[in-house]
Amino acid sequence: MDSSSPENLFGDRNKVLQGLIRGRESANQLRLILEKPLGDDKSSVAVDDLVTKILGSFTESISILNWRQIKEVFDKIPANTGGNSPSSNGRKYDESEESSKSTSAFKERRGCYKRRKTIQTLTKITPNLIDDGHAWRKYGQKTILNAKHPRNYYRCTHKFDQGCPATKQVQKTEEDPPMYQTTYHGNHICRNLHKPPQIILDSTIPGDSSNSVFLNFGSTNYPSSKSNDEPNYPNYPLVKQEYFQTQEPMKPSFNHNQTTSSDQLFLLSDLTAFDSAGPMPVLSSESDHGDVISSSGVYSCTASTHDDSHSFHLDMMAVGDFDDVLQEFNFQN
DNA sequence: CCGATTTGACCAAC
């Protein structure tokens, strides 16, 4: 708190930022050099790959920092200073004003919001609806162009009491073998999950988790049993602690100590993609038709910052195999 | 009665 004035935050972090930026530039230069034909394909490919990873890491780190700066600064700014935080900070428009609720005159800016094209999202496609353990409240439904089914909008029930900004959209994408696309936005910062880890709905087989390979993002590291009030579901605890170490103080700080490169990749993606959130218990199961998606829920995760200069985008589609995921998991700048 | 859902309106981004 003391040193946390916005100015200080920017001051300290700018140094880190600049260092990272320099590092990225250096790596980029190295890459340019290596691009010159060297003869040995394999080694140059390997080196190039390595450099690509370095660049990806730098880019993400930069993005993270920017994101955090933005976040922290906004957190410290009273919600009125022009920061039009659309939803999370709750308050609606100017209700403080007498807001002479003249319906037509002022309208209270109904429907006002910022389209979040720059916010992180995580999309899952599953054969059935999933229950991620969080309490959601539907706040809208909309028919989408060229879509057979309407899209449903949900926000965290604790949006107002705890300021939890998490929202999700659920849309049925297929009819026959029913498929649902669920897109999560924002992260849960609320702590009370109402439900136990129940995770998936339809299905049975509790022990089936092995099948549910899915893509437990980094779950490899999850303290497998975070025995605490938090259900064990692998939400993104990762970042949650990272960014808002507010909640769940007891959780071990997961994987920071571990250093598998792949783990780090996921961690990075998680960090940037979700501060916490918990969308993913994923387990599908579909006991009956083993088909599927179970092992292949499809995920796509995107993240970007508000900073134009350092935005990045991640997309990952997991189709059954983690390795596939890793492969797909290339940074796209 | 109170919280959740429905649904039309509103508005920013395309």
Added chain:
DNA sequence: GTTGGTCAAATCGG
């Protein structure tokens, strides 16, 4: 002008 995301009044339901 169109589309998608959100709001909030009306309605529903426990």
